[in-house]
Amino acid sequence: MTLPDRAALGTLHGKEAAIAPPLSTLGITLVVAPIDTDAFGTFTAETPRQGTMEQAARAKARAAIAATGLRHGIASEGAFGPHPYLPFTPLGQEVLLWHDAETGQDVIERTRDTRPNYDHHEAATPEEAQPFLTRINFPETAVIVAPSATCPPFAKGIRDHETLAATLSRATGKSFLQTDMRAHMNPRRMSVIASLATRLAQRLSVPCPQCHAPGWGLLATDPGLPCGECDTPTRLPAFDIHGCTACGTTDRRPRPGTADPAHCPTCNP
Numbered sequence: 001m002t003l004p005d006r007a008a009l010g011t012l013h014g015k016e017a018a019i020a021p022p023l024s025t026l027g028i029t030l031v032v033a034p035i036d037t038d039a040f041g042t043f044t045a046e047t048p049r050q051g052t053m054e055q056a057a058r059a060k061a062r063a064a065i066a067a068t069g070l071r072h073g074i075a076s077e078g079a080f081g082p083h084p085y086l087p088f089t090p091l092g093q094e095v096l097l098w099h100d101a102e103t104g105q106d107v108i109e110r111t112r113d114t115r116p117n118y119d120h121h122e123a124a125t126p127e128e129a130q131p132f133l134t135r136i137n138f139p140e141t142a143v144i145v146a147p148s149a150t151c152p153p154f155a156k157g158i159r160d161h162e163t164l165a166a167t168l169s170r171a172t173g174k175s176f177l178q179t180d181m182r183a184h185m186n187p188r189r190m191s192v193i194a195s196l197a198t199r200l201a202q203r204l205s206v207p208c209p210q211c212h213a214p215g216w217g218l219l220a221t222d223p224g225l226p227c228g229e230c231d232t233p234t235r236l237p238a239f240d241i242h243g244c245t246a247c248g249t250t251d252r253r254p255r256p257g258t259a260d261p262a263h264c265p266t267c268n269p
């Protein structure tokens with residue numbers, strides 16, 4: 001297996017602080033490509049993302065490759081919104097993608113954050129905004145102020161009380177305040193990207209047993225772990241599917257053990 005000594009990182013938002021240290025343990029130095037990542041989609045109302053998170057991350061990685069002339073590129077993409085099942089719970093999703101322009105191989109890590117620093121509030125004055133500001137850990141976490149939830153913002157990346165007060169005074173009545181989700185403005189998000197980068201580095205360190213490309217690891221699971229009481233297949237994973245995204249080799253390994261009858265459709269319908 002050969003890993004490059006340099007890879008391009010497409011970011012305007014300081015993500016190298018989170019991604020460079022784990023990759024340096026593999027001998028890879030990141031070259032930051034200052035591409036306009038906001039053109040691929042923003043968290044605010046200006047530019048909606050086109051396509052899936054993975055497509056957006058791949059487009060950014062390829063833009064970083066084009067800007068640097070390097071063979072390998074990295075980019076991340078995040079999405080934030082309400083949790084699909086749990087009421088009043090936000091959900092953050094993050095994708096970190098490594099792309100090899102010569103082979104077309106992607107090596108991808110994904111994670112979900114059920115405690116993202118993702119919140120919003122309507123306020124006319126700094127006093128009205130204070131409970132929200134305390135909750136989101138302002139000014140370490142920056143704030144975006146907009147006339148309403150669907151309008152382009154007055155200002156992003158606000159990190160001091162003076163600017164916040166001046167921005168709120170531009171509106172007649174209440175403004176829409178929200179956490180700035182860009183990585184360099186949101187320490188919680190930066191820490192999630194850092195843990196994802198550690199996992200990506202671990203994955204890249206394992207070569208495919210067949211073609212020796214980097215990035216062998218868990219790709220999916222198959223459900224069906226049998227109930228410990230009655231042997232009925234449950235929805236819990238019964239097999240781990242490890243594989244290589246370069247040559248397509250996979251290895252389906254059974255998980256040991258049985259499922260708690262609480263997960264069984266027969267014992268606990």
Ligand SMILES: [Zn+2]
Nearest residue numbers: 208211244247
């Ligand atoms: Zn392979």
Ligand SMILES: [Zn+2]
Nearest residue numbers: 227230264267
């Ligand atoms: Zn059962």
